Every structure is written in structure tokens, then in C-alpha cells.
Amino acid sequence: MTHPVDQNPTAPAPASHTSTRPGAGVVPQFADPDPSRPRRRYAVAGTGHRAGMYVAALTGEHADVGEIVAWLDPNPARIDYHDTQVGAALGLDGPAGLPRYGPEGLEAMVGEQRADTVIVTSVDRTHAELVDRALRAGADVVVEKPLTTDADGCRRITQAVADTGRDVVMTFNYRYAPRNSTLRQVIASGAIGEVTSVHFEWALDTVHGADYFRRWHRDKANSGGLLVHKASHHFDLVNWWIDDAPAKVYASGALRFYGEENSAARGMRERPERGTGAHGDPYSLDLRADPRLDALYLRAERHDGYRRDQDPFAPGITIEDNMSVLVDYRRGATLTYSLNAHSPWEGYRVTVNGTAGRAELQVVERGFIELDDDGNAVLDPSATPLGAHDPLRPEGDHLILQRHWQRPEEVAIPDGIGGHGGGDAILLKDVFRRDLRIGDDPLGRAADYRDGLRAVAVGIAANRSLLTGQPVVVEQLGLLHEDGPQ
Numbered sequence: 001m002t003h004p005v006d007q008n009p010t011a012p013a014p015a016s017h018t019s020t021r022p023g024a025g026v027v028p029q030f031a032d033p034d035p036s037r038p039r040r041r042y043a044v045a046g047t048g049h050r051a052g053m054y055v056a057a058l059t060g061e062h063a064d065v066g067e068i069v070a071w072l073d074p075n076p077a078r079i080d081y082h083d084t085q086v087g088a089a090l091g092l093d094g095p096a097g098l099p100r101y102g103p104e105g106l107e108a109m110v111g112e113q114r115a116d117t118v119i120v121t122s123v124d125r126t127h128a129e130l131v132d133r134a135l136r137a138g139a140d141v142v143v144e145k146p147l148t149t150d151a152d153g154c155r156r157i158t159q160a161v162a163d164t165g166r167d168v169v170m171t172f173n174y175r176y177a178p179r180n181s182t183l184r185q186v187i188a189s190g191a192i193g194e195v196t197s198v199h200f201e202w203a204l205d206t207v208h209g210a211d212y213f214r215r216w217h218r219d220k221a222n223s224g225g226l227l228v229h230k231a232s233h234h235f236d237l238v239n240w241w242i243d244d245a246p247a248k249v250y251a252s253g254a255l256r257f258y259g260e261e262n263s264a265a266r267g268m269r270e271r272p273e274r275g276t277g278a279h280g281d282p283y284s285l286d287l288r289a290d291p292r293l294d295a296l297y298l299r300a301e302r303h304d305g306y307r308r309d310q311d312p313f314a315p316g317i318t319i320e321d322n323m324s325v326l327v328d329y330r331r332g333a334t335l336t337y338s339l340n341a342h343s344p345w346e347g348y349r350v351t352v353n354g355t356a357g358r359a360e361l362q363v364v365e366r367g368f369i370e371l372d373d374d375g376n377a378v379l380d381p382s383a384t385p386l387g388a389h390d391p392l393r394p395e396g397d398h399l400i401l402q403r404h405w406q407r408p409e410e411v412a413i414p415d416g417i418g419g420h421g422g423g424d425a426i427l428l429k430d431v432f433r434r435d436l437r438i439g440d441d442p443l444g445r446a447a448d449y450r451d452g453l454r455a456v457a458v459g460i461a462a463n464r465s466l467l468t469g470q471p472v473v474v475e476q477l478g479l480l481h482e483d484g485p486q
């Protein structure tokens with residue numbers, strides 16, 4: 001597989017990933033650091049897949065401004081993996097041997113290792129506790145999405161920020177993808193007038209979408225379901241695009257494709273117990289096929305029993321795979337949103353209606369999934385004779401602006417750098433060098449915990465709506481910053 005360290009191997013690898021010549025205005029400008037200034041000390045809490053992006057950044061491009069000083073994870077094998085990566089990056093013969101802690105040792109870690117910042121890249125369910133404890137132990141926090149999974153987590157983080165006055169950076173990388181920032185520019189320019197409504201459809205395919213049903217995400221208690229775990233990216237984009245906050249949410253959805261009952265109802269034959277070792281099954285992921293998956297998960301199983309390659313049709317799934325959400329915004333716009341996790345292609349479509357016209361963004365991240373001769377899904381189609389492209393659904397992005405009484409016009413989307421549609425590498429600059437930034441970002445891409453709250457507020461309200469069948473007034477959940485700590 002050719003996926004870089006910041007990319008889930010089941011996710012499409014966008015073409016913009018390889019660009020080394022980003023468009024003007026996409027990458028912010030930063031001053032050089034003062035060489036006499038001590039490097040910022042980072043501890044990483046949660047040493048799984050996503051941690052790799054931060055480890056690579058702090059041992060590579062951003063090693064001049066920051067360093068990793070400690071690990072925290074309940075699983076020693078996953079710490080071993082990253083410690084070895086750091087050792088290699090430092091040119092050592094073996095692992096770096098950085099101090100390591102279990103979750104109970106967070107306060108000791110911050111104190112003993114003089115950590116300035118804790119990077120939280122753990123299972124979603126643990127974010128609120130780790131953020132709260134890190135702030136109270138005297139560190140700032142960089143936290144991955146979703147900020148947290150439930151209303152209690154929102155209140156806990158809000159209270160900890162209020163009590164400590166410390167800093168929480170929310171890493172919303174999708175904002176930094178040039179196609180998404182360009183849509184923000186179009187809306188902010190007034191070209192479509194006042195936004196009246198947004199229509200947003202996101203499709204996850206049967207390789208990447210299925211992955212949420214293989215991993216810990218399949219249990220709503222761990223992830224908040226895809227309405228929190230995945231859609232918090234999307235709800236953040238809408239909040240940011242239209243510069244507004246959600247007021248009322250209604251949701252409908254269910255598990256209709258993955259899971260034991262659905263597969264039985266469709267007469268699927270007996271399923272392999274796990275992906276590793278299964279052959280000729282496109283829904284299976286063999287952890288041995290990728291050295292990183294093998295080291296991070298297969299060889300780590302003996303410590304905690306966690307299997308990353310569960311069958312997406314096995315019992316125990318408590319999240320939805322088809323979700324529809326209706327959101328009323330405070331200033332009057334409406335969002336209609338849908339998320340499907342078993343699509344034959346992956347990408348999204350957004351329409352923003354305004355009083356002067358509409359903007360439409362269409363993105364194909366993976367046009368189709370190829371099967372090899374044995375029936376296994378091919379994760380890297382660029383390595384096959386057929387290639388990654390289908391003429392009817394070519395990978396790429398298009399932004400169309402059409403003003404009332406005018407013809408449509410295509411708005412150019414500049415190239416980005418790094419994964420997630422060109423967003424990750426730019427995000428990392430903003431995270432690690434933000435005090436060196438020259439000038440403000442006209443796009444306002446940097447996010448803090450208040451943006452994190454507004455994003456998860458939609459998913460948390462949607463989850464409540466799924467349970468009650470009723471619309472949910474977000475203010476009544478008492479979880480937004482402006483609603484105050486409860």
C-alpha cells in the first residue's frame with residue numbers, strides 16, 4: 001500500500017495529496033522561529049493511527065518548534081510502534097525510549113515531563129476526561145475531532161476551560177482542504193447573497209464506510225455514532241461556511257446495511273469471524289497486508305484484546321449507517337444533511353442557496369472500488385492496470401457559482417498539500433507554528449473548543465432526536481459555550 005502516515009489505508013487517497021505546489025493563499029505565511037527559543041514540549045495521549053500524523057510532524061517539518069516528550073496509552077504495543085518511529089527519525093539505533101504512562105498517569109506525565117501541551121488522539125469517548133485532566137494538570141491541549149461524544153463531555157470541557165483559562169486547539173482539518181476553504185470564500189464574498197439553506201450529502205463507500213463498523217466506532221458509547229464521530233467534520237464545515245450556530249435539530253436514521261440482522265435478512269452466507277485470514281471477501285480487511293496495521297493492531301491485541309478487523313456484519317453494532325438530519329440555524333438558514341456509509345463511491349455534494357444565487361461543490365474522492373481476481377477489495381487502485389479513474393465518475397472537485405439571471409461559472413480550486421483533501425499539512429502548520437503566523441487568516445480556519453462544541457452539538461442533538469423521535473432545541477441541551485457551564 002502506498003498510503004502515507006496521515007491516511008487511513010481504507011480511505012481514498014485524494015489526488016491533491018501529492019501536490020508540492022500549493023495555490024496562492026492556501027498556505028499561510030509564518031515567520032522563522034527564534035533559534036534560542038526552547039522547543040514546545042508535547043505529550044501524546046492515544047498512540048493509535050491518528051497519532052502518527054502528529055509524530056511525523058514533530059519529528060519532521062515542525063521539529064524546530066516542538067518535540068515529543070512522553071506517551072500515554074493503555075496499550076504498550078502501540079506506544080512501542082511510535083517510539084520506534086521517533087527513534088528512527090532521530091537516527092538512533094532503536095526506539096527513542098521516551099517516558100510512557102497509562103491513562104491514570106496523565107497528571108504525573110504533565111508534571112514530571114514538563115509537558116506544555118497534551119495532544120489528544122485517543123478513542124472519542126475518552127476525549128472529555130483527558131482534556132479536562134490535562135488542562136487542570138497545567139497543560140494546553142490539542143484535541144482531535146470530535147471534541148467529545150455527549151452533553152456531559154461538552155459541559156466538562158467548558159467548565160475546565162473556564163476554571164483554568166487554558167487553551168484548547170480543535171483540529172478541524174477539513175476546513176483547510178482548499179475546496180472547502182474556497183467555498184467559504186465564495187459565501188463570504190457575498191456572491192450568493194444571504195444564505196437561506198444548505199443541502200449536504202456525504203457518501204462513504206463500502207471500504208472506508210465499512211471500516212467504522214469494524215473498529216471501536218461500531219459501539220455508540222465509544223464514538224457517539226457517525227453523527228458525532230464523522231459528521232462533526234461536516235457540521236463544523238457548515239457552521240463555518242455560513243458563520244452561524246445550530247438552533248434546532250431533527251434526525252432520522254438506522255442501521256440498514258451492516259450488522260448481523262441486515263446481512264441475515266439479505267441471505268448473506270456465513271461470514272468470516274475476522275478480516276485477517278479471510279480471503280475473497282471484499283468487506284474484510286487483512287491487518288497483515290499493511291505493516292502499520294499489523295504493528296498497531298494485530299500485534300497489540302495480546303494487551304487489550306481489541307480487534308480492528310471485526311466483521312462489519314457481526315453482532316454488537318449500535319451505530320447507524322443511514323442518517324438524515326434537518327438543522328435550523330439561529331439566523332434562519334436550514335441545513336438538510338444525509339450520510340450514507342455503504343455507497344459504491346465516496347465523496348460529497350454541497351449546495352448553498354442564497355438570496356443572490358447558489359454555490360455547488362461536488363467532490364469525488366473515490367469513483368469506484370475495484371475487486372481483484374479473488375474478490376478482495378483493492379485499496380490502492382492507482383497500482384492496478386484499470387487505474388483509479390472512471391470516466392463517468394472521475395476523481396476531483398468542482399465548485400460552481402451561479403448568480404441569479406446569469407450562466408454558471410466554475411470557481412478555481414487551488415492545489416493543497418498533504419492528506420484529507422489537502423488539509424492536514426496546512427492544519428499542522430497552524431497548530432505548531434501559530435504564534436509565528438504573519439497576519440490573520442482571512443479564512444478564519446483555526447478552530448478552538450467553541451467550534452468543537454458547535455459541531456458536536458448537532459450530532460448530540462441528532463442522537464437525542466433519534467431516541468425521542470422529536471426535534472431537539474440545542475439551547476435546551478445546555479452544551480454550547482454561549483449557553484454557559486451548567
Ligand SMILES: NC(=O)c1ccc[n+]([C@@H]2O[C@H](COP(=O)([O-])OP(=O)(O)OC[C@H]3O[C@@H](n4cnc5c(N)ncnc54)[C@H](O)[C@@H]3O)[C@@H](O)[C@H]2O)c1
Pocket residue numbers: 045046047048049050051072073074075078103121122123124126130144145146171173229420
Ligand atoms: N481529523 C481526522 O481526519 C481524523 C482521522 C482519524 C482519526 N481521527 C481522530 O483521532 C482519534 C483516534 O483515532 P484513531 O483512528 O487513531 O484510533 P486508534 O484506535 O488507532 O487509536 C486510539 C488509541 O486510543 C487509545 N486509548 C484508548 N483508551 C485510552 C485512554 N483512556 N487514554 C488514552 N488513550 C486511550 C487506544 O489504545 C489507541 O491506541 C479519534 O478521536 C478520531 O476521531 C481524526
